[in-house]
């Protein structure tokens with residue numbers, strides 16, 4: 001089937017796109033609200049885009065009613081965030097924090113997610129996430145004129161659980177029970193893993 005994306009409604013385009021590009025990692029993003037309270041929400045338009053400098057990217061869709069999402073609003077003001085990697089056992093709590101609550105509501109507290117203070121930035125990170133990043137905003141770029149925004153964030157500090165490291169000094173994918181978002185309401189673990197030697201990279 002050939003599909004012209006311009007022929008689709010925004011909703012259909014969204015659900016079709018997110019069902020095609022899988023699996024996607026999930027960034028659990030913490031920012032500070034204007035009064036210093038916490039905001040936590042998951043984002044799966046997410047990946048790493050550069051190691052030098054260490055840059056993560058996250059895509060924000062506009063909110064249906066209230067324009068910019070609270071996370072984006074906080075980033076514009078404070079320029080700081082943490083990104084905690086989600087694991088399979090965290091899935092239900094993570095989805096709970098995507099609830100559309102009024103600005104200033106602490107989603108972490110509402111979903112029973114424990115937060116831990118960061119070292120370099122104001123927003124705390126998810127306490128039991130095995131991998132998390134303290135970041136600052138590198139760039140916020142509008143994508144078109146319908147309210148979509150790409151965040152590029154620079155990693156200032158990595159926190160990695162000691163037990164995750166393998167012989168090569170990197171995170172062992174066999175120990176990191178990372179959560180993947182699939183299309184619609186589907187999620188998954190990493191399933192079968194295998195090793196292949198490559199020329200580099």
Ligand SMILES: Cc1cc2nc3c(=O)[nH]c(=O)nc-3n(C[C@H](O)[C@H](O)[C@H](O)COP(=O)(O)O)c2cc1C
Pocket residue numbers: 026039040041042043044045046059060061062068069070071072094095097098099100101181
């Ligand atoms: C697993 C998952 C992934 C999500 N990924 C995104 C995403 O990449 N971009 C986006 O704009 N919203 C995404 N959402 C929706 C936001 O989490 C949701 O709009 C949330 O209320 C935003 O919170 P905020 O207003 O506190 O920033 C996702 C939701 C879930 C459950």
